[in-house]
Every structure is written in structure tokens, then in C-alpha cells.
Amino acid sequence: MSTVNYSDKIPNNVNLSEDRTLQRALEGWQPNFVNWWDDVGPDGSTAYDVYLRTAVSVDPQGWAQFGHVKMRDYRWGIFLNPGDANREIHFGDHKGEKAWQDVPGEHRANLRRIIVTQGDTEPASVEQQRHLGLTAPSMYDLRNLYQINVEEGRHLWAMVYLLHKHFGRDGREEAEALLQRTSGDQDNPRILGAFNEKTPDWLAFFMFTYFTDRDGKFQLSALAESAFDPLARTTKFMLTEEAHHMFVGESGVSRVLARTAQVMNELKTDDAQKVRAAGAIDLGTVQRYLNFHYSVTIDLFGADQSSNAAIFYSSGLKGRYEEGKRTDDHVLKGQTYKVLEVQNGQLVEKDVPMLNALNEVLRDDFIKDSVAGVNRWNKVLEKAGIPTRLTVPHKAFNRQIGALAGIKMSPDGRVVGEAEWAAKKSEWLPTSEDFAFVASLMGRVIEPGKFAGWIAPPVMGINRQPVDFEYVRFG
Amino acid sequence: MDMLVEAGVIKQHLIDPEICIRCNTCEATCPVNAITHDDNNYVVRADVCNGCMACISPCPTGSIDNWRNMPVQRAYSIEEQLGWEELPPELSAEELEAAGVTDAGGGLDAAVQVEVEPVVTPGEAPFMSTSYGATTPPWSAAHAYTNLYAPKRPVTATVTGNFNCTEAGFENETHHVVLDFGAMPFPVLEGQSIGIVPPGIDALGKAHHPRQYSIASPRNGERPGYNNVSLTVKRVTHDHQGNAVRGIASNYVCDLKVGDTVTVVGPFGSTFLMPNHPKSNIVMICTGTGSAPMRAMTEWRRRLRKSGKFDGGKLMLFFGARTQQELPYFGPLQSLPKDFIDINLVFSRVPGQPRRYVQDAVRERAADLASLLRDADTHFYVCGLKSMEEGVLLALRDVAQEAGLPWEQLAATLKKQGRLHLETY
Ligand SMILES: Cc1cc2nc3c(=O)[nH]c(=O)nc-3n(C[C@H](O)[C@H](O)[C@H](O)COP(=O)(O)OP(=O)(O)OC[C@H]3O[C@@H](n4cnc5c(N)ncnc54)[C@H](O)[C@@H]3O)c2cc1C
Ligand code: SF4
Ligand code: SF4
Numbered sequence: 001m002s003t004v005n006y007s008d009k010i011p012n013n014v015n016l017s018e019d020r021t022l023q024r025a026l027e028g029w030q031p032n033f034v035n036w037w038d039d040v041g042p043d044g045s046t047a048y049d050v051y052l053r054t055a056v057s058v059d060p061q062g063w064a065q066f067g068h069v070k071m072r073d074y075r076w077g078i079f080l081n082p083g084d085a086n087r088e089i090h091f092g093d094h095k096g097e098k099a100w101q102d103v104p105g106e107h108r109a110n111l112r113r114i115i116v117t118q119g120d121t122e123p124a125s126v127e128q129q130r131h132l133g134l135t136a137p138s139m140y141d142l143r144n145l146y147q148i149n150v151e152e153g154r155h156l157w158a159m160v161y162l163l164h165k166h167f168g169r170d171g172r173e174e175a176e177a178l179l180q181r182t183s184g185d186q187d188n189p190r191i192l193g194a195f196n197e198k199t200p201d202w203l204a205f206f207m208f209t210y211f212t213d214r215d216g217k218f219q220l221s222a223l224a225e226s227a228f229d230p231l232a233r234t235t236k237f238m239l240t241e242e243a244h245h246m247f248v249g250e251s252g253v254s255r256v257l258a259r260t261a262q263v264m265n266e267l268k269t270d271d272a273q274k275v276r277a278a279g280a281i282d283l284g285t286v287q288r289y290l291n292f293h294y295s296v297t298i299d300l301f302g303a304d305q306s307s308n309a310a311i312f313y314s315s316g317l318k319g320r321y322e323e324g325k326r327t328d329d330h331v332l333k334g335q336t337y338k339v340l341e342v343q344n345g346q347l348v349e350k351d352v353p354m355l356n357a358l359n360e361v362l363r364d365d366f367i368k369d370s371v372a373g374v375n376r377w378n379k380v381l382e383k384a385g386i387p388t389r390l391t392v393p394h395k396a397f398n399r400q401i402g403a404l405a406g407i408k409m410s411p412d413g414r415v416v417g418e419a420e421w422a423a424k425k426s427e428w429l430p431t432s433e434d435f436a437f438v439a440s441l442m443g444r445v446i447e448p449g450k451f452a453g454w455i456a457p458p459v460m461g462i463n464r465q466p467v468d469f470e471y472v473r474f475g
Numbered sequence: 476m477d478m479l480v481e482a483g484v485i486k487q488h489l490i491d492p493e494i495c496i497r498c499n500t501c502e503a504t505c506p507v508n509a510i511t512h513d514d515n516n517y518v519v520r521a522d523v524c525n526g527c528m529a530c531i532s533p534c535p536t537g538s539i540d541n542w543r544n545m546p547v548q549r550a551y552s553i554e555e556q557l558g559w560e561e562l563p564p565e566l567s568a569e570e571l572e573a574a575g576v577t578d579a580g581g582g583l584d585a586a587v588q589v590e591v592e593p594v595v596t597p598g599e600a601p602f603m604s605t606s607y608g609a610t611t612p613p614w615s616a617a618h619a620y621t622n623l624y625a626p627k628r629p630v631t632a633t634v635t636g637n638f639n640c641t642e643a644g645f646e647n648e649t650h651h652v653v654l655d656f657g658a659m660p661f662p663v664l665e666g667q668s669i670g671i672v673p674p675g676i677d678a679l680g681k682a683h684h685p686r687q688y689s690i691a692s693p694r695n696g697e698r699p700g701y702n703n704v705s706l707t708v709k710r711v712t713h714d715h716q717g718n719a720v721r722g723i724a725s726n727y728v729c730d731l732k733v734g735d736t737v738t739v740v741g742p743f744g745s746t747f748l749m750p751n752h753p754k755s756n757i758v759m760i761c762t763g764t765g766s767a768p769m770r771a772m773t774e775w776r777r778r779l780r781k782s783g784k785f786d787g788g789k790l791m792l793f794f795g796a797r798t799q800q801e802l803p804y805f806g807p808l809q810s811l812p813k814d815f816i817d818i819n820l821v822f823s824r825v826p827g828q829p830r831r832y833v834q835d836a837v838r839e840r841a842a843d844l845a846s847l848l849r850d851a852d853t854h855f856y857v858c859g860l861k862s863m864e865e866g867v868l869l870a871l872r873d874v875a876q877e878a879g880l881p882w883e884q885l886a887a888t889l890k891k892q893g894r895l896h897l898e899t900y
Contacts (some may be wrong), residue, residue: 006606035829038829039828039829039830040830043832044832044834044835044838044866044870045865047838047873064532064533066532068767131833134866135865135866136867201568210633217498217499231546236503239499239500240497240500240503240504240533243496243498243499243500243533243535243813244498244535246496246498246535247496247498247535247536248535250496251494251496368514372497372514372515373496373497375498376493379493379560432714432716432718435716436716443865444865444869451507459494459537460537463532464537464540474873
């Protein structure tokens, strides 16, 4: 077993070298992590030098250092945003008390569960994306994929740090188990459904990073409000990195749309088959992918009514998105929120206690944020003079979780019968033919400055490098 | 700090709303809280931002790196910026002058305005592995007969053997099937394939189309001197997307009993053929049933060696499967002498072990492969799942380039001389 030079190899601002117990625990975990990376990390990439952004400290100079690095040698670090010794809990029943530096006994199990669930998503997406390097549409995109992968790896470290530092033996076992579950594994899958779905192609990857990593943004934002100060500080720092992932998704889909629009204009057609024949992704396929990823992702927020959500909030474990900017009483007792339900075949709104509806509140915040981005995609089409617009489907469309699970619903929000669902499903969700078509476009392009025919080049390079910069050196 | 204000001009820091993804990174980073947002936009307060640049590299999009020369009195307010859908254009020198600003460009740092000119080729063809495959056989290959039996005039063969050549009870069951042509002429060479016509009709009421299977036996028969061939057929139970389906032909073949008769068309293939001259080297890279032609070639070389006809040529095999249990012919492969064939097995799904793919092994054996790549007597064969093809070729390319062999040139030579053959399905 290799020992690790922590201050050098694992940059951290948690005084790792002075905490012998923690150091030993992480020494045990580190080689397993590297094995996991080698085993299910990015496929066939070990020899590459990738132009990565690495965080070596949390100050602005330290957390965005660019350079060519082998991913295995990426400085997986443990960073907490700078703390404030006088920070107060600012929501829930403990409002006004001092934030906790340690885990209060009565919240131990819940906090551990929250951290494990968050931690589990980080390696899962690396596993889901491991094959994508073989079909990257450009060297620029390949680099972005790898950047995401290493940051997910670092986020795993961040959660594992909390488990080891604050949860004793249970924490160590949970940390171990994070490396044992595998996305999509029949016997030992990842905890959340969306993280066991496949990411078969780059369109799916862009949708995933747009929608599902945005779920990450909202979950991390809610945790960044936590009364448990180490969790709040850890997730705050993770949020700054998560941004890049959403960027890859948002700009990725934008570039797909830009290329499709270009092809449509060149051929003067909106016929999907002609667009496909020209090697671009037709807008119908993009919409179906969007429908799928959107609906799978909003399921990640959990049941629309949840007593757990109420407990997490009242006890100060997990706040709302931008809790600090809201102007209500931050206790929420006696308040209500509208959730959807189906009654007699009709969707109806129903008032439920706000505290129980906090998953729905977060989901609605997410939806607002997602829709804004979809509108930015539509601007791409608008500018190109294409009349089609993308839309997000109805909140109740294709849901598997909560009161809306199992209801057959059209994207525009009509409750439909089994027969209509069966007849229209292939217009609403990607079909195996769509997948096969998109898969047929996936070929690897890795010469600097060249791009596959189904995607437009980006507006600018990474870190003000030119677009044809050698982002990856294939050693 | 006053560096942004000079001669009544402010170099105003703005965010491009068309590129910004509203990720909040800049707001979280800015040490002086100069950045704020609403539902529409992220914006910079001109009177607070001191141009420290702390937000520039953390911004994932580059949208934050925009600067406009503005008369101080006319700096864009927060409210204005929040309403933007795109960045307003630069004020021209005349406009600035009209606003009472002299020497508009002077004293401003032009470096931050440098724009990146994309040097790109959209729509350029991706790496097309198939384009590297040869369309001619090696010069020393024997002459192949093809299409002796067309679908309109098929031939009947009798099943004389059928057994599972992977470990029983594991996924991806693969059968070794022997078909005998009796007195009907059916000359074949290693690397060719035949077509099996499954009985019955498809969903449209038409006869099933024939499915192709590579021949796994050498030219003089599965059993030397007999008019028979063997096939290596994987029972298809899932399609390429992983959905459960029951493959028509493969299940039919795997379920055949000794004595059954089968409708056959072919043989097919006149290029994926082995070299005959004694010094030729053969590098075989395969996954799963892609091993069928490799088995045929290996067995032919083994028979020749036994009869003392071959000594020089090297055989190197890269063979991938998910697990050892799913690898066809695992047992027989183990008993081949090491000085006869250099075998590299890789498994992608062994619990507790890192996943390894054929291209990983190709890279690991770079040194030996480099010298084989230099040798004009070496022939390369790639067969198996479509998805392996590109990875393998990229690995070969890397091996070549590391050894100082310019790939495109080498690949063109290999193709022209019929020395690199691809057959994936
Ligand atoms: C030149 C050539 C050589 C071949 N050599 C061999 C060989 O030596 N051994 C061998 O077993 N096969 C070989 N094949 C593949 C074989 O021809 C059939 O495609 C395969 O057996 C499936 O046929 P099926 O009738 O069982 O499935 P079908 O009923 O035709 O198809 C059912 C579904 O399975 C999918 N599918 C087809 N093949 C596979 C597969 N291999 N894995 C996963 N899903 C699949 C199809 O897309 C379809 O969705 C070869 C193909 C070619 C073109
Ligand atoms: S340049 Fe500095 S002060 Fe201005 S917005 Fe960026 S981080 Fe804040
Ligand atoms: S960091 Fe960049 S992309 Fe993110 S909100 Fe700020 S300007 Fe926009």
C-alpha cells in the first residue's frame, strides 16, 4: 500500500497532516479510490496529458490552475470554503443558534444518509460516462468530459472526507461502499435511479450535464445552507466546480442546435430524415432526449410530499435554494405550498403544508432555472431563423416518483389513456431508432480544431486558449 | 482602486448574457461582492468591481471576460444590464468623444479584449476506422471461391457437432457448431464466412434473410480431410442496446441437434484472408466470436507447423471477453505452446479487477507490436464487435506514432498491401 504525501498529493485546507486518525483512514481509502478510477474511470485514457483545471486552494488564485496533467495525477483535494466562527443557523427550529462544527447525535443518521446519497452520485456519473471518450466529437469536448470526470472524483473525495472525519466507523464503511456500488450494476447499483441510466452518446451526455448536473447544483445549494458547518463549506466549494459541468451541457446542446440549424438552412428543409441524412441531429430527436432527461432528473428531487424533507429542514440539515436571500420567516410552520395531484382523471392543485413540500419547492426552483436555459437554446434557433422551439414537458410527464408516478401524461399536460400513451410514446420519448441514429453519428474526432459534423465549434476555447489548442496530448 | 477609470472613461466589466450559463461561480468568487443576479442575468456593479480578475478563470464559459470603454457618467447600471438579451456594441471613438471623452483608447489595457479567433473545421469527417481496412487480400493468400451458393440456390449441410465452447451457466453462451457438406463442393479458406438461412418467415411474412458466420476451421476441414466447417456462434439474447430480444438465427443455430440439416449460402469474403508465405507474421485482435477466423488461422498454422512447413512467422493474439467464462475456446487456447503463439487475454468484467480491453493490451505490448509494425511481413486482423474497431485502431496508431512511424502513411501502406483487415459486426 502506498502512503500519500498529503500536503503535496492531496492538497487540502483541513490540516490533514495534523490529524493522524483521519490520515490513516484516508490512507486506507486512497488506493481503493485509485483502483476504482483505473477500473471504471475514463476508458483508455491513462496515458493522456489533459489540459485540466485543478484546484489547489480555495482562493481565486488557487482553485483554477490550468495545465496538462495525467488524470490519475490530478490533485484530488479536500477543500472547504473558509469558515466563519460565528456563523449562525439561519433556518428551521434551531434558527439563531450557532452552527455545528460536529454532528449532533440526534441528527447523525440523517446527515450520514444525506452525505452518502450525495457522495454516491459523484462516482456514478464517472461510471456512466466512461466510454464517451472513445466517441468524442472533438479534442475540446474530450477535454471537457475529462474535466468533469476528475471533478466528480474530487467531489467524491469531499464527501468521503466528511464521512471519515465525522462519522467514525460507520462513516468508513459508507465510504468504502461508495466504491463498491457501480452504476447500472444489477446486484449493487447506485442509490438513485437516474444514476443507473446509461449515457450512451454525447447528446445524452450533454442533456445529462445540463439537467442532471443542474440537479447537483440545487442539491448542493440546499446543503450549502446546512447547520452542519463542514457540510455547508464543502458543498459551497463544490458548487463552483459544478458550474463547468452545466456549462458543458448547456453549450453542448447549443452547439448541436447551431449545427442542425445550419444544415436545415443549407438544405432548406425541416424534414427530419433529410437532416439526418446530412449527418445532423433533427430537432425532434433533440426534443425527445430533452423530454427524457428532464423527466428523469426532476424525479431526483424525490416525492412531492415528504416528511423527511420536513425533518431535514426543521432540524437545520438542509435548507432551500438561496435560503439566505428569501424573505419569509425561514421556519415555514403553518405555511402551505401547492402540489399536483390527479383526481378523476384531472390534474388538480392541492395545498399541503410547506414543510412537507420542500422537495417540490426545490424541484420548482430547478424547473425555473432549467426553463431559462432552454429559452437560451431557443435563441440559437431564433437567430438562425428556424421557427421550431424546444419546450420542457409538463412536470407530471413520465414521472416515476411521488404522487405523479405511474400517471400517463402527455408532454403538454393532458392525462392520457394507455392507448394514447402507447401510440404516442415514440413521439415523446427517444426510441431505439433515435438512439441508433445518434449512435451512428458518434465517431471520434481528435485533431485539434476539428469537429464532428453534428456539432458546431464552441464560441471560445477553455481558459482563453484558442479552439484549436492541443487540449489533450495523447501520450 | 482606480485603475479602471482614466480620462473620464471607465473600462466597464460586463457579462455576455448570450454565453453566460448563470452558474453563480463568479458571484461566489468575487471578493468584493461586485456580482449579483436576478432570474434573467448575472451582472457586475460598475462602482464596486475593481478589476481584480479573480472571477476570470473560474468562469466556465468565458462570458465574464467582457470589457467596454464607457464614459463614467454613462456606465451601464445594474438595472440596464439585468434586462439585456445581448451585449450592446462597443461605443465608437466618435460616440465616446461626443460624450466628452478624449483619447478614448489611451491607457486601456487592450489585452483583456483579445478575442479568440476560432481555427476550426466544422463538419470535418470524424476518425473513420473502417476506412483503414484493406480491400485486397495479402499477396500470398490462396485464391478464395465465393458465392458458390446464392440465396436462390442454397446448399444443405448436416450438423455433426454442437457444443457450448464457453463455460456452462454463464452469460454470452457461445456454441461451436460443425456442419458437414457431404459430397457437395464447399471449398473455404480461413477468414471467409458462410450464410445460414433460418427456417420460417419473419414478421412481414418473408423468408428470413441469411445471417453471416465466420468459419472457425481451417481450409482442410474441422477434422483434417473432411468436407466440414465449424462456426462459433453466440446466442443473442440482448440487442446492442441491452434490451432483451431473442436473436433468430443465432438461437436456431445454438439449438441445432446432431443430424439436423441446415440451409447454407456462400462462402463469402475474398480479402480477410491469411498470408501463406512461411515468414509472414499474423497479429490477431478480436473479441468474442470475432475469434472464429483467428481460430481458423491459428489452427491452419498449427497444422502446418506440425508438418514442419512453418518456423519463421510469428503469431500474436489479443483476445477480449467480459470474463474468462465467456471467452470461447478458453481451454484449448491454454494448451497452445508459448513459442508458437503469443496470447494476450483481457477481461472487462472480472469482479474486483480493473476492466481491461483489447486496446489496453495492445498498448501494453507496444514494444513488440512496434517491431512487428516495421516488418513488411506482418499482417493485422481485427474481428469482433463493431465498437472495438475504433479503439483498437487508435491504439495501433498510438503504438506506431510512439515508435516514430507516421501512422497515416503506414496505414495507407498496410491497406494497399492487404495487410490490415477489419471485420466487425
Ligand atoms: C461478416 C460477419 C461475420 C459474422 N460472424 C459471426 C460469428 O462468427 N459468430 C457470431 O455469433 N456472429 C457472427 N456475425 C453476426 C451474425 O451474423 C448475426 O448478426 C448474429 O448472430 C445475430 O443474428 P440473430 O438472427 O440471432 O439476431 P437477429 O434476430 O438478427 O437480431 C436480433 C437483435 O439483436 C441485435 N444483434 C445482432 N447481432 C448481435 C450481436 N452480435 N450482439 C448483440 N446484439 C446483436 C440486432 O441488432 C437485433 O436488434 C457475423 C456478422 C457478419 C456481418
Ligand atoms: S474582476 Fe474582481 S471585482 Fe470585478 S467582478 Fe471579477 S472578481 Fe469581482
Ligand atoms: S461564472 Fe461565468 S457563466 Fe457563471 S454566472 Fe458568472 S459569468 Fe455566467
